[in-house]
Amino acid sequence: MGRIGLFLLFVAISTIAWCVVVPVFALLFSWTEYVSGINWLYLPHGLRMMLVLLFGLAGALGFSIGSRVLRWAELDGLTSNPLIDVPLGFVPGLAAYFAALLTVREWPGKGILPRIGQGIPAIDGRRLILLAFVSAILNSGGHIAVRTVFGREQQPINYDFLMMFVGDFFGALVLLYTLKRIVVFFEKRKSGVSPL
Numbered sequence: 154m155g156r157i158g159l160f161l162l163f164v165a166i167s168t169i170a171w172c173v174v175v176p177v178f179a180l181l182f183s184w185t186e187y188v189s190g191i192n193w194l195y196l197p198h199g200l201r202m203m204l205v206l207l208f209g210l211a212g213a214l215g216f217s218i219g220s221r222v223l224r225w226a227e228l229d230g231l232t233s234n235p236l237i238d239v240p241l242g243f244v245p246g247l248a249a250y251f252a253a254l255l256t257v258r259e260w261p262g263k264g265i266l267p268r269i270g271q272g273i274p275a276i277d278g279r280r281l282i283l284l285a286f287v288s289a290i291l292n293s294g295g296h297i298a299v300r301t302v303f304g305r306e307q308q309p310i311n312y313d314f315l316m317m318f319v320g321d322f323f324g325a326l327v328l329l330y331t332l333k334r335i336v337v338f339f340e341k342r343k344s345g346v347s348p349l
Contacts, residue, residue, distance in 0.1 A: 167215020199328025
């Protein structure tokens with residue numbers, strides 16, 4: 154499979170993952186909702202970060218497409234408004250991608266998947282916390298900025314930003330540390346050390 158084919162495969166995997174996980178999250182974690190679309194623990198933000206780290210730009214593009222598909226089908230529980238939906242579709246992908254570029258050293262920008270088993274010095278605990286923090290700020294700030302520009306901000310900005318930041322930060326931490334454990338498992342397995 155060529156580079157373009159692999160890129161498209163990673164986009165498709167990311168799109169499908171997003172379209173499956175977000176409705177399941179909405180069903181199982183509705184109790185974490187602060188207001189519609191903002192949760193105290195937003196695991197899909199962690200999924201965004203995992204997809205970007207694994208697949209790079211293809212991951213960001215894939216979950217952005219997935220979010221548009223869900224919005225178009227109105228399966229995410231929010232009302233659809235094309236004027237604001239299109240710019241909001243770009244915010245999470247750009248936030249996740251730029252957060253990884255800004256915080257993870259030795260991240261090739263294309264994804265870490267080919268490097269699993271070769272040692273990934275870019276992923277350590279401090280970097281994961283920094284990545285979760287920066288991505289939560291960029292994502293929350295981007296969403297609030299777009300909604301403010303288009304006159305759709307209904308709550309005081311500081312409340313929505315804080316709640317979205319908290320949900321994104323903790324959601325990213327949970328899934329990024331899960332990814333780290335998976336990577337460590339495969340590295341140990343590849344080196345012949347018992348992974349457990």
